Amino acid sequence: MLWACIVLPQLALDAVLRRHPDPDTPLALIGGSAQLRTLHAVNVAAVQAGLQVGMRLTAALALLPDFQMVEHDAQADARWQRFLAGWAYRHSSLVSAQWPGCIVLEVRASFQLLGPWPVLQARLREELQALGFQHRIAMAPTARAAMVLAGIRDGMAVEDTAAMHALLDRVPVRRARLPDDHGARLQHMGVTTLRALRALPRDGLRRRFGLPLLDHLDRLYGQADEALAWYAPPDHFDSRVELGYEVENHMALLFPLRRLIGDLCTSLSIRDGGVQRFVLRLEHEEGHTDVEVGLLAAERDATLLFELTRNRLERATIDRPVVAVRLLARELPTFVPASRDLFDTRNQQQLPWPQLRERLRARLGDASVYRVGPAGDPRPERAWQRVEGDGMAIAQAPARPPRPCWLLPTPVPLRDARARIVSGPERLESGWWDGQEARRDYYVLETSHGQQAWAFALPGQQGDWMLHGWFA
Amino acid sequence: MNTAPDLQQMLSSQTLWHAGRGSAKEGVEGESTGHAALDALLPQRGWPRRALTELLLPADGVGELQLLLPTLARLSQTGAAVAVIAPPYLPYAPAWQAAGVSLQHLQLIEASPRDALWAFEQCLRSGACGAVLGWPKQADAQALRRLQVAADTGQCLGFALRDRKHAANPSPAALRLEAVREGHATQWQVRKCRGGPAPSQAFALRAG
Numbered sequence: 001m002l003w004a005c006i007v008l009p010q011l012a013l014d015a016v017l018r019r020h021p022d023p024d025t026p027l028a029l030i031g032g033s034a035q036l037r038t039l040h041a042v043n044v045a046a047v048q049a050g051l052q053v054g055m056r057l058t059a060a061l062a063l064l065p066d067f068q069m070v071e072h073d074a075q076a077d078a079r080w081q082r083f084l085a086g087w088a089y090r091h092s093s094l095v096s097a098q099w100p101g102c103i104v105l106e107v108r109a110s111f112q113l114l115g116p117w118p119v120l121q122a123r124l125r126e127e128l129q130a131l132g133f134q135h136r137i138a139m140a141p142t143a144r145a146a147m148v149l150a151g152i153r154d155g156m157a158v159e160d161t162a163a164m165h166a167l168l169d170r171v172p173v174r175r176a177r178l179p180d181d182h183g184a185r186l187q188h189m190g191v192t193t194l195r196a197l198r199a200l201p202r203d204g205l206r207r208r209f210g211l212p213l214l215d216h217l218d219r220l221y222g223q224a225d226e227a228l229a230w231y232a233p234p235d236h237f238d239s240r241v242e243l244g245y246e247v248e249n250h251m252a253l254l255f256p257l258r259r260l261i262g263d264l265c266t267s268l269s270i271r272d273g274g275v276q277r278f279v280l281r282l283e284h285e286e287g288h289t290d291v292e293v294g295l296l297a298a299e300r301d302a303t304l305l306f307e308l309t310r311n312r313l314e315r316a317t318i319d320r321p322v323v324a325v326r327l328l329a330r331e332l333p334t335f336v337p338a339s340r341d342l343f344d345t346r347n348q349q350q351l352p353w354p355q356l357r358e359r360l361r362a363r364l365g366d367a368s369v370y371r372v373g374p375a376g377d378p379r380p381e382r383a384w385q386r387v388e389g390d391g392m393a394i395a396q397a398p399a400r401p402p403r404p405c406w407l408l409p410t411p412v413p414l415r416d417a418r419a420r421i422v423s424g425p426e427r428l429e430s431g432w433w434d435g436q437e438a439r440r441d442y443y444v445l446e447t448s449h450g451q452q453a454w455a456f457a458l459p460g461q462q463g464d465w466m467l468h469g470w471f472a
Numbered sequence: 473m474n475t476a477p478d479l480q481q482m483l484s485s486q487t488l489w490h491a492g493r494g495s496a497k498e499g500v501e502g503e504s505t506g507h508a509a510l511d512a513l514l515p516q517r518g519w520p521r522r523a524l525t526e527l528l529l530p531a532d533g534v535g536e537l538q539l540l541l542p543t544l545a546r547l548s549q550t551g552a553a554v555a556v557i558a559p560p561y562l563p564y565a566p567a568w569q570a571a572g573v574s575l576q577h578l579q580l581i582e583a584s585p586r587d588a589l590w591a592f593e594q595c596l597r598s599g600a601c602g603a604v605l606g607w608p609k610q611a612d613a614q615a616l617r618r619l620q621v622a623a624d625t626g627q628c629l630g631f632a633l634r635d636r637k638h639a640a641n642p643s644p645a646a647l648r649l650e651a652v653r654e655g656h657a658t659q660w661q662v663r664k665c666r667g668g669p670a671p672s673q674a675f676a677l678r679a680g
Contacts (some may be wrong), residue, residue, distance in 0.1 A: 351598040353579075353598075355600075356594065359594060360591055360594065360595075363587065363590070364582065367582070368582040368583060371576070371579060371580060372562075372563055372565040372568075372580060373565050374565045380564070383564075383566055384565035385565075394575045396569070397566035397569050397570070400566065403564055403567040403570065404533075405563065406532065406564065407563075409562055450530070450534055450656070450658050451531055451533040451534055452535075453533070469561070469564060470533025470561065471533065471535075471538075472532065472536050472538065
């Protein structure tokens, strides 16, 4: 295996600068306790003005009274490292973000697909540049060696194990990323290079420096296996866009929405999944408004999802200014693309029914599109049921005398003195078990307007008709 | 003289027809209505494809579904979706099933009157449906024109069921049928049909 290591020397700063409108003005990340504020990271312009990492805030302000200060968020580092691991996952199936400040990925398996190392390396650099992250890249047969070499010189690459050993032997101990402060201690003891360190008896080293140092050396030289925690793409999607200003109308939300949906679809296509249910959360200064989007089948088409979400967003009322938009999809089910007949004669612009259905549901409401199926109950008002979704098969109705095609939701009195009985009666006695007992005589009547009505009367009577349906 | 080719062209595109010579046989075949007598009356031998058909009714329940069900049953059995938009009553599942409609493909859409027109147009335009039934209540000529164009785009059969009082108003629908009461029977009188003169004979569906 061949390992590439991408060292991110100023991850926290880059994460701030890449979203900053003016990255060339002096800027510093401020960390430390409330009493002792220090500079955690500074950009190039700030260095030129004399600011340094570790400097106290008061000292920095004395040097340069006007520079931008951004609070350093320690958790942001891990988040951005995960983000970059997700990015690196496009280039390799084995990616680890276990070591702070760097990403490790296996590259040999990717050569066939993405081209040899120089091509792949150029590609990695180009994409990191576009993402806005400073980086150093090295490649070696072990992951740990790649990390050490990336710290020594940017762009170093060895494929051969023997050549790697020769290179590593010349590495100064201070820069070999030894655990704790062992590097500096060994340096003071006169052990300057890894070659000298390895020449020392292992037993003595173990007693003096402990097992971790030997482990590090063994893994560095590939004499012991490296156990890394592999990055796995998250099984949910959560992305947030801070607007930076207050938004009170829908139109201004469409641009961030389009970006969020685009991100969602990218992550879906990496996972080869779809999305069926997600929440668009509009965050206010206090509290938030949720816009829920639920589909009947998993989808991952960006245009479709955007259109549906937009429809739902437009129906939501925004009563307070929105400061951030967040898209949350907890479940990403597998996506089965709709299969189409090779010899389908219908035209290209046509919309498949599931997409039309989602469009209708987005505007008319979730329960507005349904199908009907027969049910077993003999009472007409219960002899049918709504079927939502695609899952359920529709059964065959039991054989009964002719039934009308139109049913009134509730029977209403039929006031027509000239109604004529066409056929009947059909006695219906049922429902004694659930308290809604029905005892009716059904007749087919013809009204004076020529309609064929399905009406019932009390058993044995032929009057006070209650209209229940039309034979249309 | 270059009028002759133009005349031929107009005849073939059915914008012009010979009076009293029946209909242009070489024209587009319609979608059979499932009633042989009605097919024989109509110039395209069936419902006009890619077009809106208007049914004008004196009241609900005068046999409009009897007229449509054979077509809907055939379309739904071939797997084409049949959309019913904001029906005035509940389509009673056992009866529709008994008429041969595959309920698997019968899609019902609930909508307020204002949204119903939108949904009607969407369904017609999408091309996802084989036939779409709607009850456009406050539709003016412009709205009907939109529906007609949508049915053409989506290549599907559109059926607009409306009150008979609209019969006097012109309509862009390709075919208009009016339900007329004759004694105890309901007859369907063709009021307008594209591609031929409206037959004077009426079509009786069921004996009273």
